[in-house]
Amino acid sequence: MVTEEQLPYLLKLLDDEEPAIQSALQHEFAETNGDLSHEIAALAIDLPVRDRMKLSHLLLPGRRETLEHEWQVPHGGADALAEDWDTFESLLRLVSDFLHDGVTLRPSLPDMIDMLAMEAADEIENLSANQLRLWMFESGKFIGNRENYYIPQNNDLCWVADTGFGSPISLATLFILVAHRLELEVSGCNYPGHFLARIHIDGKALLVDCFHRGRLIPVHELLSNNKNISQTAKIAILTECHLGHILSRILRNLEHSFRKDKQMGEALLFRKLHDSLQ
Template sequence: MTAAPDTSPERLALLLRLLDDDSPPVRASVEAALSAYDGDVSELLGGLQIVLGEPEQELLSLMLLPARRERLRREWVVPAGGAGAVLDDWDQFEALLRSLSDYLHDGVTLRQPLGDALDLLAEELEDIGTQEGAAGLNRALFESGRFKANFREEDEPDNYDLGHVLAGNPSNAFGLGLVFLFVAHRLDIDVEGVSLPQSFLCRFHDEGQVVLTEPAMKGRTITSEDLAHRIRRYPREVRAMVARPATPGELLVRVVEELATSWSVRGETEDAELMEELLATLVKAPF
């Protein structure tokens, strides 16, 4: 019978003392031992009286990354029907996003799990949602400046890490839109996502009127004329996307596709190939 690996705080403390030893045998031994921690030592590290500098944190995160990749593969459970089977299953969509969030996390810094962070935000905004509906949520999330757009690095992988975004960091149009959708879903408020290339809009009813807002632009309202002008050069199939809400399955495919592209343009081949591997479970090739 194989003995369980030692994942005690004492063992971690010993491994951390070896981080500055860059000899290949020691480095390989430390990385192998760290794999037992499943890619995340943040909670244990928080309890140790050890202060790591930024270079040490980056090195530790890098050494934990292979285990995070394997954890994502293990947790990525998609129905046989792929994205079509996810359809309107927001719970499964969130579960898969949580696995992606854990993979994108550095495994070193403490932060709330994705589900807990969404629960707390929804609880905080519950009164506003009850009294003012989706328009109130739009104001509280975006018009207030609480969640900001990352225009400088719109393809940065962290934009798709909702745990990172909910910790107060900026995101792109898609990441901000997902925050709106998940909070509204928790509060039983009808908000739809409109998925467009390099953009994402949210649609809801306010005082009997259909309202389109753009989370990345501080939740500003988009008129039907503005939208028609924006999409006039898109192919017909893309323009048709405006007429219906994006399903959780479609949103999941977009997250994985954009992460695959993001890693690819950065030359991070192993992570890009991992996203292509996940994408193959959602849609039939070619993508």
């Protein structure tokens, strides 16, 4: 285990290309939990970008082991997570921690959600699900990451909360989690190819396209004006997507992202995690 006393000396060796030194560094950093951000911050060490990237790579085996070791799915898989908000958020936190670089300091996922909820409560005068939609998405605070749609970071909810960019499902999931903190009713819609959120205004169900600045789609209009809509899409529109199925889709997205980037070790890891929900 790397201690604060050892860390400065190990970091000085990052640029040493001697194979024996690199092998020793790999061994030392693999023995960590994959995150030294608190230790680096405590020592006020400012690493160059190249060293941060190299250290993050060395810490990756530790992050992978931590994710696999702490990944505990309740008996019953995805269906058992239907209303289990604590476990759902805990598993999302593990995913975010794995996708983080392990070097730069940032709040945990629960703290990020707490801060967003408190900020929304302070700034929204008449708090409702629709007002939260306006505050998060129509304002431009959170928008779809069009230019880098497939990057794994789009599924890191801490990264999404910090940068304001995300995928359809990560933006909708953040919306759902912040709303839950504020005791507002927002659910998911597992629409094929483009995940949506669902809210109610004056008793009428509307879908929210969080990726496109929270535009509203009335459910009755979508069903009545689109005769070519598939049966799968109809079921998604009419059925609330529970928490376990949201997590399942996020894991599938991550497998696809890593496969697209030819990172097969990570792709297989997220396939394994996805299968654990079945």
